[in-house]
Amino acid sequence: MAPARPLIDVQDISKQFGSVIALSGVSMTVWPGEVHCLLGDNGAGKSTLIKTLSGVHQPSSGRILLDGEPILFNSPRDALDRGIATVFQDLAMIPLMSITRNFFMGREPTKGFGPFRRFDVETANRVAREEMQKIGIDVRDPSQAVGTLSGGERQCVAIARAVYFGAKVLILDEPTSALGVKQASVVLRYVAQARARNLGVIFISHNVHHAWAVGDKFTVLNRGKTLGTFDKSQITREQLLSMMAGGKELEQLGAELEEFARADAARAGGRESPLEAGAAAEAAIAATLRQEVAEDRELLEVERRRRH
């Protein structure tokens, strides 16, 4: 059954930094159980938009509704308390702290009372291990430093944390951009898991392939303006690419397609996940990827013949 109203309703948001117009009249809605991709080249305004959603910036004009109610956040903590969790690209984790400490980040369970109150290490470790397990990441020792995890796994700690603390909206700013193919697929997989748990996910990327693999809707930003929001059924990946890339599209298309082909090859040995609801979503992604790569090869072949 379709929910009556969106989780997040961004209405005509603009944001200026002095004379720089970072956002101009951007609107978008995010529904529970959907992955809404925010696409655009560097400087398009993606981070600025999600920073206004997560309480880092206040919009210069326009408004944001959460569950139908206008909101104005003063800080990311404020936004988090209202169920909007943002995983910023760089400040997600403290490398020297344990996985468990990073997971709880000041919300650790305690035991005892008054002066005897102390950090309940066993419970915290168990919860951290269980929550990571739920998303398919096997952490043998949650007291190990987060810095010993791969980049993808670190992103997953941040995402698992957001889900565990009851986020309704999960915002991921370029979670896969700095990652290799294999690690990126771990993150994509958990994005599918978050959707299966009915969160609304805002997935920011300038990598159309990653976005296409998990996205239900796509909003494309270009120089602070929106080029519109498109349902996956309304648009093709190539159209999204050319919207983002503009004039350089053919060259970029080729490079992106190669990257995509490599990604698919690396995934070919992919195993099935037993994780219930999310598994179906993952399988759908895998099928999309397989189909996409076949189409890409065809497209590349046509393009090669055209050029010669």
Ligand SMILES: Nc1ncnc2c1ncn2[C@@H]1O[C@H](COP(=O)(O)OP(=O)(O)O)[C@@H](O)[C@H]1O
């Ligand atoms: N704090 C800031 N002060 C001044 N200009 C900013 C600030 N943040 C972003 N901008 C500018 O706003 C525009 C959009 O940036 P950003 O939202 O980071 O883009 P994206 O995340 O899509 O790469 C850029 O021109 C950028 O230089």
Ligand SMILES: [Mg+2]
């Ligand atoms: Mg950015």
